[in-house]
Amino acid sequence: MILCEPQRIAQMVGAGLWSTRTLWDMFLVNVERGPEQEAVVDPPNMAALTDAAPRRLSWSALHAEVERLAALLYAEGLRRDDIVIVQLANSATQVALYLACHRLGIVFSPLPAVYREFEIEHALRSTGAKALITGARIGKQAHGAMMEALRGRHASVRTLIVFGDEVPAGAVAADRAMLGELPIAAMRVYAASIGLSADDVVSICWTSGTEANPKGVPRSSNEWYWQSKGTVDSVGMGVGMRILNPFPLVNMGGMSSGFVGWLLKGATLVQHHPFDLAVFLQQIRDERIEYTVAPPAILNRLLQHEALLEGIDFKRLRRIGSGSAPLSPWMIETFAQRYGVEVLNYFGSNEGAAMCGSAADIPDTGERATLFPRPGVPGRPPWAEAINNIVQTRLVSVDGGHEIVKPGEPGELRIAGPTVFSGYFGEPALSDRSFDAQGYFRTGDLFEIADAECRYLRYVGRLKDLVVRGGMKISAEEVEGLIASHPGVAEAVVVGVADAVLGETLCACVVPLPGQALDLQALVSFLRDEKKLAAFKLPERLLLLDALPRNPVGKVLKRQLREQLDGGGTP
Template identity: 45%
Template sequence: MRCHPADRAADYLQRGWWSADTIDALLRARVAEFGDQPALVDPPNLAELTGNSPGRWTWTELAAQVDSLAAYLLSLGVRAGNVVAVQLPNSGDLVRAFLAIVRIGAIATPFPVSYREHELVPMCRRTGAVALITTTRVGDHALAEQASRVRAEVPSLQHVLTSFADIPDGRAPMHVADVNDCVTICWTSGTEAAPKAVPRCHADWLVMALGTQWAARLGPADVLLSPFPMTNMAGISGMFLPWLMVGGVFVPHHPFDLTVFLQQIAENRATYTVAPPALLTMLLHREDLMSTVDVSSLRLVGSGSAPLTPWMVRSWAERYGIEVINFFGSNEGIALVSDPHDVPDPDHRATYFPYYASKVRWNNPVAARTAVKLADPTTGAAVTVAGQPGELLIAGPSVFAGYLNAKPGTELDRSCFDADGWFRTGDVFEIAGESDEFLRYVDRAKDLVIRGGMNISPAEVEGLIAAHPAVTEVAVVGVPDPVLGERVCAVVVLSAELSLASLTNFLREQRVASYKLPERLEIVDALPRNPVGKVLKRELRGLAEVAT
């Protein structure tokens, strides 16, 4: 399955915007280069999480296990172009599964371990997944039992693999991939009730990874600690692929546990990691905690998913000598990066992103490959003056080709691309800076809730809560949290008594991912609405914050 039209792919390659590398070629190159040097280290709490002992692998050992799993998938009948679903914790197993799927030319569709049947069944049906790779359990979530139930409801799903322990040694024949071949189908988790499927090829993933690798100045001596599973751009192009591009050591972390996270920094001598801004801010206020851990190995920390504060970025540099990179990205291909090299001033770096269309020359290689413009959200007219909000539109070799099954001219296609083929991000920015060289983030175009880096669709959760017999009306909003960034708050109008515990139990019975469950319940007499009946969620967020 090729993602982009052939003429577009040829143009990107001819311009040098796309690399000729594939993900499997990167793995083979790193194995040849680094051989018996360390490559991958499991999280230390893996046994508690899954029952499996944590492991360590050299590049050679990793490659052998990838080859054996790839050969086993072929023996099951999985072929190039087939879709393989993956639901594994952030660990060595997830890395090996991803690489084995890619090695045979199949397509990985990765899912968070918190997903239940409510999410998995329709997603596996839409992609026609032929196999599901998972594990026995994650905590008290029985993934193997869940996988059996999913298999019974998805006709295409022929195989479920729950353990790597009994896979025999094997060699997979060389598969020659094209850089335009689809390699992943990730999923939006935005403001729509139904997530959209985002196919991505080798080449457009690697463009985004190049921006991260350059911004963090990653090389073969680096140790990357990744708290983001490889289910979306943060984990894939933000951590996993930069590691494959340069070598070094990859250290997954899961689930997020601050004590374990800090332990992994110290024990593995991590040089680069990522963390949400709320966590970075909280740690600055916990000098008692920071004085007990060794973070001296860290050079840089990536952050994003919510606005950064100048105080936070400046304080990490002044207190610990650690620079913070400000990222703004998406599965579809947004790749804005404000790093210490292009934006040395910490106040600017926290507040702005480079405006690639300005006259300033930005050094990050993604800048020259990404076309950017702002459009008035109402009229669509070009926004060219500072201080006027406009929707961000982008084009170029990092941008995906379109949502799965979104044929040109359909509503799904028109909703994400304008008439000239620019991707409509749905995010509002304005031009800023003394020379109009920056973009300043204004707001989400829709009311997304971002909890610990995971995007939650209010519309989806509202639909589930509305099914409760005691609920007359419901609106879901995010409320600030010092560690996770936001938590889910349900604001409801009731016809009978309802507690938060009763509501969450009701949702658990529908097998909904646990991170989507409301953690606050506010009861009101009526939802505030504008003159045309739209719920005023800004007022609801204020109400919930006051009630905290």
């Protein structure tokens, strides 16, 4: 299944950015180079999470499992370009299945383990998947039984494959099948015959759905390559480097370094699931982790409770990746000064936005928290991080009327290059709208040029997070950052609420710190008197919450907050 236009393929190959190498080719290099090197390690709580005990597989053992899984898929009639929905815990089995699918040209579409019928049905309708693959249970949820019920409602689904003990009647019991006779020889003949290319789609991941239904994002080996190479190069990842993956292996956050980057560099992948801070920290200690990723809130918490970091070997763990929300300059500086750890600031998306703020390009820790290199500006000196050189960006005014080339004006970031996907799966009209006339993807993210030399970008917020109050545009993320600095606030977001007179007003949705009382008047006074925020940006409503609603990959569901506010909030 090749979805990329031939003209773009020729352009990328001609520029030396794309090649003929598939992810399967990368896998075989690792198997041949270090067959007995440890390849993948299960979470230590695997038995509680599934019906299987935790495993540690070498590259050769992983290869043997991939071959048998591919033979099982082949025996079930799955062939090149078929799409399969996969819902598994982060594990060795999960990565083996991804590779088995890719071996046969089958497109895997992974979903977070916490998704239920509503989200899975959307993926099924969107893809026409031929198979569902899951575990009998993941945690306390009976995924096998849930998938069996879904299969009965979708004629496209020919088979259900279930790992674990309590396999529904009519489903393929994967563990038992893997112990029996499998058509490995026939599978290998078929795999050799299909001529899989680096432009064939490997996976269909899903956007987070913070503002609308999730959209399928297909990516080929070539499209995955640079997105991941940019990450692993900034980390200095190499053969055998021990990396801990705490993100669901279902979209860019986990897939970039935790699957594709792992294959690209021949690292050792230590899996984690579900996120549990105590287990996460213990894995860093026990597994001698050299690189991991964590959301900004987790990194802030670790420094606020430094006893949690006792016993971690920071001579090994020298870099930590973060992103998805603004970083704290204090956090980056403290990790650097006290522990010698470089916190890398990543900006990326499933669709292929990709920028990296590292010490090599932004030495100042305070600037690295808020700035990114401005990629692809003609005539500028090259950046140290390759990813910042191989993509091209434009900033376009919010009304789309002009390109921004000077500091101070927020605009939508638009991006082109080898990391960018070819369009949403099965959504040609939406895909057309998502690219501008020059072929740049409209990210929907707002940035501004941050310096007089026009070398750096500062993240401002989401385009859809602009609240327009009486004709004045307000960046939600700007106000959120100020509210988050209030001493009584644990977390905060702001959303626009419809207003008959002004069009929209601002509501602050706040999780207070334990034992802290907060009201709208006190919050407004803090913003106005201490932070000196312009009056038109002050919130006019306050919604106090025990926790912010989030999707499976940790993004706040502002749509859900807006729906909740239909019923009120503190006036």
